[in-house]
Amino acid sequence: MKLVYMGTPEFAVGPLEVLLAAGHEVCAVVTQPDRPKGRGGRLQISPVKACALAHGIPVLQPVKIRAQEAAEALRALGADVFVVAAFGQILSQEILDIPPYGCLNIHASLLPAYRGSAPIEWAILNGESRTGVTIMRMDAGIDTGDMLLKRAVPIAEDDTDESLRQKLAEAGSGLIVEALEGLQAGTLRAEKQDEAESSYVRMLTKSMGLIDWKESAVQIERKVRGLYSWPGAYTFYQGRMLKILRAAAEEGGCGAADAPGTVTEAQRDALTVAAGDGRLRILEVQLEGKKRMQVRDFLNGCRVKRGERLG
Numbered sequence: 001m002k003l004v005y006m007g008t009p010e011f012a013v014g015p016l017e018v019l020l021a022a023g024h025e026v027c028a029v030v031t032q033p034d035r036p037k038g039r040g041g042r043l044q045i046s047p048v049k050a051c052a053l054a055h056g057i058p059v060l061q062p063v064k065i066r067a068q069e070a071a072e073a074l075r076a077l078g079a080d081v082f083v084v085a086a087f088g089q090i091l092s093q094e095i096l097d098i099p100p101y102g103c104l105n106i107h108a109s110l111l112p113a114y115r116g117s118a119p120i121e122w123a124i125l126n127g128e129s130r131t132g133v134t135i136m137r138m139d140a141g142i143d144t145g146d147m148l149l150k151r152a153v154p155i156a157e158d159d160t161d162e163s164l165r166q167k168l169a170e171a172g173s174g175l176i177v178e179a180l181e182g183l184q185a186g187t188l189r190a191e192k193q194d195e196a197e198s199s200y201v202r203m204l205t206k207s208m209g210l211i212d213w214k215e216s217a218v219q220i221e222r223k224v225r226g227l228y229s230w231p232g233a234y235t236f237y238q239g240r241m242l243k244i245l246r247a248a249a250e251e252g253g254c255g256a257a258d259a260p261g262t263v264t265e266a267q268r269d270a271l272t273v274a275a276g277d278g279r280l281r282i283l284e285v286q287l288e289g290k291k292r293m294q295v296r297d298f299l300n301g302c303r304v305k306r307g308e309r310l311g
Contacts, residue, residue, distance in 0.1 A: 001024050001025070001080045001081055001101070001180055001183075001184060002024075002025045002027055002078065002079050002080045002081075003019070003024055003025065003026055003027070003079050003080060003081045003082065003083055003099075003180075004026070004027060004028050004029075004030060004074060004077055004079045004081075004082045004083070004099070005019065005026050005028075005029050005030070005048075005052075005082075005083050005085075006029070006030040006031070006082060006083070006084045006085070006087040007029075007031060007048045007084065007085040007086055007087055008031050008032045008046045008047070008048055008086055008087055008088045009046065009047055009048070009086050009088075010047045010165075010169075011085065011086050011108070011165050011168070011169045011172075012047070012048050012085035012086050012087075012106075012169075013047050013048055013051045013169075014169040014170060014172070014173045015083070015085050015106055015169065015172050015173045015176050016029070016048060016051055016052070016085075017051065017173070018173035018174065018176070018177055019083065019173075019176065019177065019180075020055060022177045022180075024177075024180065026052075026055075026057050027057075027058070027077050027078075027079055028057065028058045028059070028060055028074075028077055028079075029048060029049065029051075029052035029057050029058070029059050029060070030059075030060045030061070030062070030065070030074075030087065031046045031048045031049045031052070031059060031060075031061055031087070032046055032061065032087070032088050032089070033061045033062075033063055034046075034049075034061070049061070060073060060074075064089070065087075065089040065090075065091060065092070065095065066089075066090070066091070066092040066095075070095070071092065071094050071095050071098070074095060074098055075098050079098075079099050080099060080100055080101050081099045081100075081101035081102065081103070081104060081180065081183065082095075082098070082099050082102075082103040082104070083103075083104050083105075083106070083176060083180075084103055084104065084105045084106070084138065085105070085106040085172065085176075086106075086108075090142075091103065091138065093140050096138055096139065096140065101183050102137050102138070103137070103138040104135055104136070104137060104138070104148070104176065104179060104180075104183075105135070105136045105137075105138045105143070105145070106133060106135060106172040106175070106176055107119070107133065107134045107135075107136055107143055108120050108131070108133060108165070108168045108172070109123065109131055109132065109133075109134065110130075110131060110132040110133075110134060110150055110152060111134040111136060111143060111147055111150075111193055111198075112143075112144075112193040112194055112195070112197050112198035112199070113197065113198070113199050114131070114199060114201055115142055115143035115144070115198060115199065115200045115201070116142065116143065116200045116201040116202065116203070117201070117203050118201050118202075118203060118204050119131070119201055120161050120164055120165050120168065121161045121201075121204060121226045121227060122201040122226070123155060123164070123226075124155065124159065124160070124161060124164065124222055124225050124226035125222050125223065125226040125227075126222075127218070127222055128155055129154065129155055130152050130153065130154045130155055131152075131153055131155055131164070131168070132150060132151050132152040132153045132168070132171065133150070133151050133153065133168055133171045133172040133175055134147050134149070134150050135147070135148045135149040135150075135172075135175050135176060135179040136148065137190060142200070144193060144198075145193075146190035146191060146192055146193070147190070147191045147192075147193060148179050148182070148188050148189075148190055148191075149175050149178060149179050149182075149188070150175075151171045151172075151174075151175050153167050153168055153171050158225070159225060160225045160226075160228035160229070161225070161226055161227065161228050161229050162228055162229050165229075204227070204230065204231065205231075206231040208223075208227060208231065209223070209227050209231035209232050209233050209234050210234060210235070211223065211233055211234065211235045211244070211310075211311065213235070213260035213261035213273065213274070213275055213276065213310065213311050214260045214275075214276040215275060215276050216249075216275055216276050216277035216278055217249035217250060217251075217275040217277065217278035217279055217280045218249045218277075218278065220233070220247070220249070220275055220280050221247050221248060221249040221280060224244050224245070224246065224247045228245070232245070235261075235310045235311045236310065236311055237287065237302070237304070237308075237310055240287055240288040240289070241287075241288040242285055242286070242287050242288070242310065243285060243286040243287075243292075244280075244282055244284075244285055245283075245284040245285060245286060245292055246282075246283040246284035247280050247281060247282050247283055247284075248280070248281045248283065249275075249278055249279075249280060249281075250272065250278055250279050250280070250281055251278045252278060252279075258274040259274065259309075260274055260275055260276050261273060261274065261309050261310045261311040262274045262307060262308070262309055262310075263304055263305065263306055263307060263308045263309070263310065264279055264306065265306060266299060266304040266305060266306055266308075267299070268296060268299070269294070269295055269296035269299070270295075271295045271298070271299060271304065273310055282295050283295055285298050287302070
């Protein structure tokens, strides 16, 4: 089929590659404008734009996709269908109505649960044992369109948002090809979403990464994994930010005097901290101004002592 592909982050690269390998004609890629990044503020292109350029595909980067000129440019392409994967802007009804086969979205949850912009992170934060991908025909709502195909993906106990995102991208890549085949053959059956089963997740903020040691060790460990890519789970040690990159939750083991945030063990490669329930065994960290390191190396350099407080 002749299609326009809309996407921005790494999650959207895999499906684009698979669509091209399956022989579909991608007449244009739409992605977010280049953004300044790093201390130097140099413009950086999105992963999807890099992929498109590598394949010689024309790239459109409207600042506002809902602007009239963007709709006119998309209409002029004459595509059969638009495929959307983590594009980052909301499409107008005018754009949704352009392609004869509609606009299909690759959404990283089993709809109608986890609608919104951060379903992967929230699935881990909430302790889900599985999530998945839904191919949905888009409408004017936020992830409310009819469902066409679904595929469940288990969440491993050590999955971070980064590793889970990769699994879901792979699942979505195969599923979107299957959806387009069904669309052409007329065999797809749309299913309405049950609003009674729906849930929305809120956007992530940097402040969400701050560890509240009064929470349980299990909750904190989920935060370490769920917010691994951004903003990261962090606390403070002697006034400096300390990111916790890998950890494990342990039951009990704290004394009556060990308030949440108290170091209960600090020797060799063992660093544990009391939480509201249980304790957190810290395995890998990054101290402000330093590179990431195993906890053994951190303890060798900082000489943390039992009874010290984090946070």
